[in-house]
Amino acid sequence: MKFKNVFTIAVLSVLLFACSSNKNNEDETLAESNETTQAIEKQKITAQNVFISIPGPDELSDLISQTGLDYDASLLNVPENLNKYSSDNFKAINLGLYGADMVYTNVYEQSQESMLYLKCVNSLCRSLGITGAFDEKTAERLQDNKENKDSLLSIVSKSFTKADEFLRENQRPGTSSLMVAGGWIEGLYLSGKVAEKAKTKRLIQKMSQQKKSLDDLIVLLENGHVTGDATFVLEGLKDLKTSYEKIAENTTMSDEILAEINTKVFALRAKLILV
Numbered sequence: 183m184k185f186k187n188v189f190t191i192a193v194l195s196v197l198l199f200a201c202s203s204n205k206n207n208e209d210e211t212l213a214e215s216n217e218t219t220q221a222i223e224k225q226k227i228t229a230q231n232v233f234i235s236i237p238g239p240d241e242l243s244d245l246i247s248q249t250g251l252d253y254d255a256s257l258l259n260v261p262e263n264l265n266k267y268s269s270d271n272f273k274a275i276n277l278g279l280y281g282a283d284m285v286y287t288n289v290y291e292q293s294q295e296s297m298l299y300l301k302c303v304n305s306l307c308r309s310l311g312i313t314g315a316f317d318e319k320t321a322e323r324l325q326d327n328k329e330n331k332d333s334l335l336s337i338v339s340k341s342f343t344k345a346d347e348f349l350r351e352n353q354r355p356g357t358s359s360l361m362v363a364g365g366w367i368e369g370l371y372l373s374g375k376v377a378e379k380a381k382t383k384r385l386i387q388k389m390s391q392q393k394k395s396l397d398d399l400i401v402l403l404e405n406g407h408v409t410g411d412a413t414f415v416l417e418g419l420k421d422l423k424t425s426y427e428k429i430a431e432n433t434t435m436s437d438e439i440l441a442e443i444n445t446k447v448f449a450l451r452a453k454l455i456l457v
Contacts, residue, residue, distance in 0.1 A: 249380035271412035278364030315345035359406035
């Protein structure tokens, strides 16, 4: 999924002691403010870079349709797994992951399945305290536009943008970063599964181009200070980077590198959904 104008981050005030009469404290506070602002802006740019290089819903639809493959529900994370995710980290990861699966169902115009994944996304949003993203109004809009694939995908994209904005405005960059990571990994996983059966040139090329977005995603997670039961995500992405570095600049990955990347992505994705 590619969201336009995503990750609009409100710069937080850190000048809590600006009225202090101690000049050293003022200098230190100003320095901290500048560092914080720079870090926030860097994370904003990095997040935008991640989504710029991810295939948009229309492009994904075109790439998949070119393969001629039928809809395959077995590729997706089943809704029944929802109850497995008790920590906020795993809820955030699978919020992004289920969102990517919802896009896949929309691409194949599977409206009934799409609504099931919407319920999963909505449930995780409520559990994470995210408001204004996936709610009853969203469900109504999706239902009203179920015959219009482009409208469905646009609604989903805008709703995830709202979720990201909510998290960042409420100083939860780690949660937002994991949501982005979950969606990115699931997108690459689905692309890899499709590529195993139909090695279309454009799809392989698009997968090869994820090298830059992977670098940005790693920085995004590092800036989000992800800890606890989700540290394996960052470790897995760094390991995946070693495989991507084997791809020469401006070239498409070989079958051998594709197989290596798929092996790592499939294993990492299994950990995300707690298989």
